[in-house]
Amino acid sequence: MEIRIVKSAGFCFGVKRAVDMAFKAAEENKGQVCTYGPIIHNPQVVEKLKAAGVAPVDEIDSNVKNILIRTHGISYELHEDLKTKNINIIDATCPFVKKAQQYAKLLKQEGYQIIILGDEKHPEVVGIRSYAGQEAIVVKDPQQLPRLKTRVGVVVQTTQPVEALQRLLSEIIKTARELKVYNTICNSTANRLKETEALAKEVDVMLVIGGRNSANTNQLARRCEAIGVKTYHIESAEELAPEWFRGVKVVGVTAGASTPDWIIKEVIEKLKGFGS
Ligand code: SF4
Structure with a gap:
């Protein structure tokens, strides 16, 4: 079974920057870093960050010492409010x-x-x-x-x-x-969509990897389905089922902007096993 991967699959520039900033901030602040909501829409990455001491919060109270603003940014009012508090702001809003x-x-x-x-x-x-x-x-x-x-x-x-x-x-x-x-x-989203659609037209099955709560990953899956190719949206390699690939000659792989390289690699490795 041939495996073809979309070149721009996975972390975009903004998400990579934010995740790197989060790990760096956790190291510098002994893990006492909060994000206002999950930093990205990928449960596996959120868990990894939690283990490093970066935890999402719904409310910013006096226990919060360092707040990381995620790629989506925050409202003007909240930003002004944070500036008046004794909180270290780590601004990872995508440029x-x-x-x-x-x-x-x-x-x-x-x-x-x-x-x-x-x-x-x-x-x-x-x-x-x-x-x-x-x-x-x-x-x-x-x-x-x-x-x-x-x-x-x-x-x-x-x-x-x-x-x-x-x-x-x-x-x-x-x-x-x-x-x-x-x-x-953002060109990153448009390019990923374009490359994904092009690949979806050439393969028997498309795998879309990314959080089920990630808007851009869902969009990739919907576009593949609209092309008419059998499409599976998965969050991790564990969800892969061998019967999906019976009789399949070529499988295409794409991933949303919040999907880390390590998850894509795990999926590819497991797919290789199915093909042999
Ligand atoms: S705008 Fe969004 S998709 Fe584009 S680079 Fe920034 S975080 Fe990524």
Whole structure:
């Protein structure tokens, strides 16, 4: 059985940076590091970090000495609040997310009606919206657009597909007289999607590795399924079942941005065993 792996599978730049910062912070602060929510959407990595002394918290109380801000970033208000407390802030917000926050702030200062393309409840979008002001509107698709003003500014959740932005913009230009767009879609996500789709068309079975709570991993699995290839979404090698690969000549492997190399390697090693 031939195994083909998507080149860009696994940790993206932002996640790698955040995880490295977390382990370094744990070492420097004798393990007393908290993250506001899980640092990434991968239960295995969260467990490994816990063992190093990096634990997720839901509330930041007086017991928290060092707080690591995850790649999604946090709201402007929470950031300001943390600065007034005696807490060491380790800011691992992905620089691309920071950019989206800054563009949202700029659009607000320039008086645009702000439309954010993304998932309203996603922490990254909650953060971006806090910079755009509470009047900013979050939409997932053009049907959710409100009555538009003449000057419209758009900023995008980094993990949105480019097609969603194209659909949104073609609707907005029907009424807006002035449109300013910050395309804040991260190339890493788009590239991984593109490479995954290309591979899915060439193989008998696709394996998508990553947390079931990871939005970008789920998106990879949905795209593979939409292509019509038999797709399995797994979190670790333990879930692999030999019967999935009976009669399979070529298997494709991809992984979300929060999937570490060691999990991908374990899956490949187990797959090699099935093929022999
Ligand atoms: S997917 Fe892109 S924006 Fe998101 S953390 Fe990774 S590098 Fe940053």
